[in-house]
Amino acid sequence: MGLLEDFVAWARSKSMWLVHYCAACGAIEFPPVVTSVLDWERYGYMPVPTPRQSDLYAGMGYLTKKSLKVVLRLLEQMPNPKWVVAGCNCTATGGLYWDSYATYKRLDEFMQVEGWVPGCMPTSDDWFALLTYFYNKVKERPVNDKGSRKLSDAWEKIRKWEEMEREWAEEYWESLKKTEIKVNYQFEEKFPECVERNESLKLCLTTVEAGRIREALKKLYDEGYTLINNINTVDLPKNGVIEVYYIVEKPLEGDQVWVKTYVPRKEAEIDSIHDIYSLAYYIELETHEKMGIKFRGHPNLRKWILEGNWEGPPPLRKDVDIPKWVIKVHYGGYAYGR
Amino acid sequence: MAGESVSKSLMLYFGPQHPGAPGNVAYKLWLDGERVIDAELVPGFLLRGFEMMMENRAWEMNIVIGYRFCVEDPDSLELGYAEAVDRLLKYDIPEKAKWVRMIQHEFGRIASHLFWANHMSGSVGLRTTGFWSIAAREEVLKWFYKVVGHRIYHSFSVPGGIRWDVPKDFKELTLKTADKIEELVKDIEAALLKNSVFKARTKGVGVIKGEDAIKLGITGPSLRAAGVSYDIRKAVPYENYDKVKFDIPTGENGDSYDRAVVRFKEIHQSLRIIRQAVEEVKPGDPWRIKLPLTVPPGTGIARVEAARGEYMIHVVSQGGRKPYRVRLRSVSLPLMTTAIKHVIKNEEVTIADFPVILGSLDPCAPDIDR
Amino acid sequence: MVWVTLKKAAKYLFRRPYTRMVPKSEPPFKTDHTRGRHILDLNKCTGCSLCKMVCPANAIDMEHIEVEEGKYPQNKKKIFPRIDLHKCTYCGLCVEYCPFSALSMTDVTGFELFTTDKSTTLKHPQELAVPPESKYRVTITKAMFLGVLQNPQVKPAGKGGSHG
Numbered sequence: 001m002g003l004l005e006d007f008v009a010w011a012r013s014k015s016m017w018l019v020h021y022c023a024a025c026g027a028i029e030f031p032p033v034v035t036s037v038l039d040w041e042r043y044g045y046m047p048v049p050t051p052r053q054s055d056l057y058a059g060m061g062y063l064t065k066k067s068l069k070v071v072l073r074l075l076e077q078m079p080n081p082k083w084v085v086a087g088c089n090c091t092a093t094g095g096l097y098w099d100s101y102a103t104y105k106r107l108d109e110f111m112q113v114e115g116w117v118p119g120c121m122p123t124s125d126d127w128f129a130l131l132t133y134f135y136n137k138v139k140e141r142p143v144n145d146k147g148s149r150k151l152s153d154a155w156e157k158i159r160k161w162e163e164m165e166r167e168w169a170e171e172y173w174e175s176l177k178k179t180e181i182k183v184n185y186q187f188e189e190k191f192p193e194c195v196e197r198n199e200s201l202k203l204c205l206t207t208v209e210a211g212r213i214r215e216a217l218k219k220l221y222d223e224g225y226t227l228i229n230n231i232n233t234v235d236l237p238k239n240g241v242i243e244v245y246y247i248v249e250k251p252l253e254g255d256q257v258w259v260k261t262y263v264p265r266k267e268a269e270i271d272s273i274h275d276i277y278s279l280a281y282y283i284e285l286e287t288h289e290k291m292g293i294k295f296r297g298h299p300n301l302r303k304w305i306l307e308g309n310w311e312g313p314p315p316l317r318k319d320v321d322i323p324k325w326v327i328k329v330h331y332g333g334y335a336y337g338r
Numbered sequence: 339m340a341g342e343s344v345s346k347s348l349m350l351y352f353g354p355q356h357p358g359a360p361g362n363v364a365y366k367l368w369l370d371g372e373r374v375i376d377a378e379l380v381p382g383f384l385l386r387g388f389e390m391m392m393e394n395r396a397w398e399m400n401i402v403i404g405y406r407f408c409v410e411d412p413d414s415l416e417l418g419y420a421e422a423v424d425r426l427l428k429y430d431i432p433e434k435a436k437w438v439r440m441i442q443h444e445f446g447r448i449a450s451h452l453f454w455a456n457h458m459s460g461s462v463g464l465r466t467t468g469f470w471s472i473a474a475r476e477e478v479l480k481w482f483y484k485v486v487g488h489r490i491y492h493s494f495s496v497p498g499g500i501r502w503d504v505p506k507d508f509k510e511l512t513l514k515t516a517d518k519i520e521e522l523v524k525d526i527e528a529a530l531l532k533n534s535v536f537k538a539r540t541k542g543v544g545v546i547k548g549e550d551a552i553k554l555g556i557t558g559p560s561l562r563a564a565g566v567s568y569d570i571r572k573a574v575p576y577e578n579y580d581k582v583k584f585d586i587p588t589g590e591n592g593d594s595y596d597r598a599v600v601r602f603k604e605i606h607q608s609l610r611i612i613r614q615a616v617e618e619v620k621p622g623d624p625w626r627i628k629l630p631l632t633v634p635p636g637t638g639i640a641r642v643e644a645a646r647g648e649y650m651i652h653v654v655s656q657g658g659r660k661p662y663r664v665r666l667r668s669v670s671l672p673l674m675t676t677a678i679k680h681v682i683k684n685e686e687v688t689i690a691d692f693p694v695i696l697g698s699l700d701p702c703a704p705d706i707d708r
Numbered sequence: 709m710v711w712v713t714l715k716k717a718a719k720y721l722f723r724r725p726y727t728r729m730v731p732k733s734e735p736p737f738k739t740d741h742t743r744g745r746h747i748l749d750l751n752k753c754t755g756c757s758l759c760k761m762v763c764p765a766n767a768i769d770m771e772h773i774e775v776e777e778g779k780y781p782q783n784k785k786k787i788f789p790r791i792d793l794h795k796c797t798y799c800g801l802c803v804e805y806c807p808f809s810a811l812s813m814t815d816v817t818g819f820e821l822f823t824t825d826k827s828t829t830l831k832h833p834q835e836l837a838v839p840p841e842s843k844y845r846v847t848i849t850k851a852m853f854l855g856v857l858q859n860p861q862v863k864p865a866g867k868g869g870s871h872g
């Protein structure tokens with residue numbers, strides 16, 4: 001039997017297949033590894049599209065909460081023995097995105113990890129330290145070794161954190177309802193005149209009351225400003241308002257008009273313009289979830305990007321202190337920890 | 339969004355773990371047999387919350403984080419942030435820094451287009467040209483590694499100039515890299531664009547006409563392929579783009595094939611800009627000015643032409659060490675939402691065509707999520 | 709025709725392979741500016757904590773170390789930076805902003821730092837002070853950031869972008 005087992009281990013080490021899931025920024029260094037630049041097929045590694053044929057999962061960067069759920073399900077589908085390795089710093093400690101509300105900070109809180117490649121990002125060459133280690137290691141493992149396991153309380157942890165976020169959101173909206181917010185904000189409608197011009201950037205800033213925003217944008221659309229660039233918001237808790245900028249531009253000439261308006265923080269509501277500019281449908285969705293502005297007349301206002309990522313209060317509001325919360329929940333109160 | 343007309347159809351979840359998906363994003367596809375009748379983007383797999391993180395970091399620390407927004411084309415945003423802060427401070431940076439920033443910006447565009455060429459070749463089943471594009475991109479990355487010390491994320495263009503002086507052999511290095519890329523790109527062009535399989539999969543497929551494209555919010559090469567010659571570098575010149583000669587390649591039909599052709603032509607134009615700019619980089623010239631630690635209240639805006647379209651960076655300062663608000667435009671949002679919906683409505687898109695059309699639009703998944 | 713592709717491809721059949729044979733017959737590709745592991749000069753560091761304040765990844769914290777009497781007199785409190793190489797993004801801002809040129813970077817990257825035990829990448833000041841083997845270079849130093857125009861004759865740019 002000894003000989004057969006050796007043979008199985010040897011064959012395994014020569015045919016490591018990686019599940020093709022490019023989860024984050026670190027994955028951009030994989031094409032050189034896979035193609036002729038470094039050619040990892042020298043070692044028998046290969047990316048495969050389905051988890052059911054793969055042996056290896058490589059964490060390549062930050063773990064957004066939504067992606068991590070995908071990763072856990074992939075791992076559940078992979079046959080034994082399966083291995084988990086990790087490159088990139090965000091996977092190990094949170095890295096540069098230590099204060100992000102949308103990422104989990106450590107992969108080994110959810111599964112066993114065989115090896116780590118530090119770097120932000122590790123270069124393609126750096127991954128070969130891991131690959132050669134792995135190549136030799138798998139040969140020595142007993143045949144019935146199951147490899148890296150998912151930790152049994154992985155889903156439990158996720159549920160617990162999401163519950164905490166939800167509680168915070170409830171608290172936030174409750175306290176916002178209770179507090180008196182006075183609106184002291186100077187504003188004068190100037191549309192269609194420019195309040196300010198910037199010749200070199202071809203910008204024109206104009207102001208309009210929130211109630212007349214649709215009218216103003218419709219007029220601009222008819223004047224040839226048919227391309228919507230963006231909707232910007234600036235939260236000003238001191239003044240009790242949220243400034244909203246609609247940026248539309250005229251292609252070919254490149255002229256831009258910034259239409260500025262404001263909504264009170266407490267009842268942040270404004271008319272939707274998705275029927276004038278079709279792209280606004282999606283920008284409004286994003287503004288709604290991140291800034292907490294309601295768009296009247298939007299057909300399907302819901303959580304979109306934050307869905308599955310963040311249950312807490314709107315993260316871009318200035319009175320929502322995300323870093324403090326993240327440090328408390330994910331770093332045990334020590335900001336410089338891992 | 340699935341109305342009654344699609345209620346009898348099959349809903350298929352496409353991505354995020356799918357080699358045909360352009361990165362870590364998913365789609366809900368409603369299918370009638372083979373045909374896609376509606377597609378809805380499911381984003382959020384790459385969310386980090388940049389705007390909030392940038393508001394939590396000091397001005398000089400933000401040079402490290404802002405551009406991670408889009409990993410395939412970080413240099414455009416790096417330049418955009420540096421420009422926005424320069425404008426906010428009303429500083430004019432040294433000439434040499436401007437030229438080097440432009441070279442970095444153009445090399446970034448080339449790397450991004452070549453990365454797209456790899457994805458595109460892969461999605462029509464032509465692995466060969468994909469491998470060559472990665473090799474050509476590797477030359478760009480090596481240039482970056484030598485000059486700025488990182489392959490992908492550079493943190494080199496900073497408010498006030500560039501981070502450090504360029505190496506002594508900068509000119510030779512740049513010209514040699516440009517020559518190597520040009521040689522490879524010519525081969526890729528010939529092998530990919532003239533290939534009959536590629537033509538069959540892309541010609542007349544995924545048509546977005548000029549007028550429509552504007553209304554859908556599309557900018558960049560996908561708009562130019564539809565015949566609208568709109569380029570921020572020409573329309574609203576920044577850095578020294580008004581001092582170099584280059585053309586804006588445009589297409590006619592606005593189909594997937596034209597978009598591919600425009601991108602390859604753009605690589606050649608970028609090389610042309612690099613060759614002009616490198617002549618102006620003189621050793622010994624100043625390359626950076628020191629900026630104050632605190633920034634006065636105000637607003638800085640930058641508009642840059644990235645590899646996928648117009649980036650707009652809006653920074654608001656209320657004084658102090660940190661930006662009060664940072665807002666970035668997502669260039670890929672129209673490509674992945676309105677554009678693909680438009681195509682599906684107007685054409686018979688089968689499930690096999692879907693990744694090819696999406697690939698030809700070259701969306702960058704992380705920049706939708708931020 | 710697909711022949712065009714084949715024709716072009718045939719040319720590459722006779723070329724030298726493009727592949728870098730890392731790590732078998734070649735070391736990993738590195739350059740003069742590769743940003744990797746830091747080195748700390750304990751004789752220069754004053755414990756001013758500027759590097760900690762400027763680090764975008766919160767990778768640096770100050771750590772008190774026990775030393776013999778009279779050593780490192782410039783550092784009264786005997787606190788030195790501790791760098792978490794598994795959190796750092798290798799941006800070099802700490803090198804740039806250190807006023808006493810105590811920090812620099814080498815080309816020791818993930819290839820050498822690869823580990824199966826995560827705790828080895830948290831580098832304490834004494835570990836940071838040890839220079840790497842001689843085959844590695846010091847790549848990023850404070851000297852590279854000098855030569856910045858301190859009091860520039862800045863003409864206000866015509867293209868101001870302020871409003872709001």
Ligand code: SF4
Pocket residue numbers: 024025026060061062088089090091095096097119120121122406797
């Ligand atoms: S470690 Fe760096 S490269 Fe990797 S995911 Fe994090 S930020 Fe991106």
Ligand code: SF4
Pocket residue numbers: 752753754755756757758759760788789805806807808809810811
């Ligand atoms: S390394 Fe430099 S910046 Fe950091 S504490 Fe020491 S002297 Fe200060």
Ligand code: SF4
Pocket residue numbers: 762763764765766767768791795796797798799800801802803
């Ligand atoms: S290189 Fe950058 S991220 Fe790393 S310790 Fe220094 S400042 Fe922090």
